Amino acid sequence: MNANDARIAVIYYSSTGNMHRIAEAYAEGAADAGAEVRLRRAAELAPDAAVDSNPAWRAHLDATAHVPEAGHDDLTWANGYAFGTPTRFGNMASQLRQFLDTTASLWQAGELADKPATGFTGAYEVHGGQESTLLSMYQTMYHWGALVLAPGYVDYDAVHAAGGNPYGVSQTESLAAEDADHVKAVLVAARSQGGRLARAAAALAGAPGR
Numbered sequence: 001m002n003a004n005d006a007r008i009a010v011i012y013y014s015s016t017g018n019m020h021r022i023a024e025a026y027a028e029g030a031a032d033a034g035a036e037v038r039l040r041r042a043a044e045l046a047p048d049a050a051v052d053s054n055p056a057w058r059a060h061l062d063a064t065a066h067v068p069e070a071g072h073d074d075l076t077w078a079n080g081y082a083f084g085t086p087t088r089f090g091n092m093a094s095q096l097r098q099f100l101d102t103t104a105s106l107w108q109a110g111e112l113a114d115k116p117a118t119g120f121t122g123a124y125e126v127h128g129g130q131e132s133t134l135l136s137m138y139q140t141m142y143h144w145g146a147l148v149l150a151p152g153y154v155d156y157d158a159v160h161a162a163g164g165n166p167y168g169v170s171q172t173e174s175l176a177a178e179d180a181d182h183v184k185a186v187l188v189a190a191r192s193q194g195g196r197l198a199r200a201a202a203a204l205a206g207a208p209g210r
Contacts, residue, residue, distance in 0.1 A: 003198035005205040006035035007077055010194075011070045012084035013042040013095040016056040018122050018171060019084045020064055025187040026082045026120065026169075029194025035201065038078065040070035042085075042095040070099055075106055080201030081117040081146070082194065083137055090129030091136050100140050113145035116200040118193060122171035126163075130170040137168075149200055155192045162189035169193055 008030040014020035020041070027037045044051070044061060051057050075081070085096040092100075106112050119137045123130050138148050151159050152166045162169060162185045169189045175182040 003030070003034040003195075003202040006030065006033070006080055006198040006201035008035045008037045008080045008082065008194070008198055008201060009040060009070075009074045009078035010037060010082045010084070011040045011042065011074065011096075011099070012082075012120075013086070013093045014060065014064070014084070015086065015093075016054070017060040017063075018173065018176070019086055019120070020060065020067075021183075022120050022122070022169065022171065022186060022190045023082070023084050025190035026084070026194035026197070029191030029196075030080075030082075030198040031194075032191070033195040033198040035080075035198035038074050039067060040074050041067045042093075042099045043069045045095050045098060072103070072106055075103065076111050078201075079115050079205050080197050081115060082120065082197055083117065084120040085133065085137070087121050087123035087129040087133040090132040092133060096137075103140075103144070107144050110145070114204065115146050116149040116197055116204060117141045117144075117146040118149045118151070118197050119168040120170065120190060120193075121168060122173060124173040126172050126175070128172070130165060130172075131167050134165075134168040134170070147200075147204070149197055151189070151193050151196075154196065155189070158185070158189040158192045161185040 012023040
């Protein structure tokens, strides 16, 4: 199925670049499937002193200054969503959480309902909280009335090679630091799920009553 009717918003927060790289893979997968894509970053909330304390954080923030910040218009424009965040103590980063917390008016207007949404994340350890982070993200999607589109094991080979997380594509940083193949596998899984998201959004956009 070609996803020409899909409009996908990939909205993420990344401090040092890992989530940005996965977000780009989602965008590529959706675009390759035929979707129109917007890549957007959640606004940085940390003070300059905190950012500057980590050279990699500052370098990434400066390098991605050209990526537009996410806004409500991106949510109303899109008919499918991919949200990404690093794991922070088993939960979303505050930067993405703050953006989602501003969406009450869109939720009340029904602007976010009936659209497929998927999530991606990363943590340092294998058991560093990836699944709880994704589930916490999906709680917001449930309240929106969005349709959570987890990878499951639909593309088993890609999901298995990336670590086997059926809740959402996730990267384990301790593995990535030692094995470039882990990073490659995660990006393959992200592209696959981006394409699947685009096809689902197109199918729903063409459903009767839409």
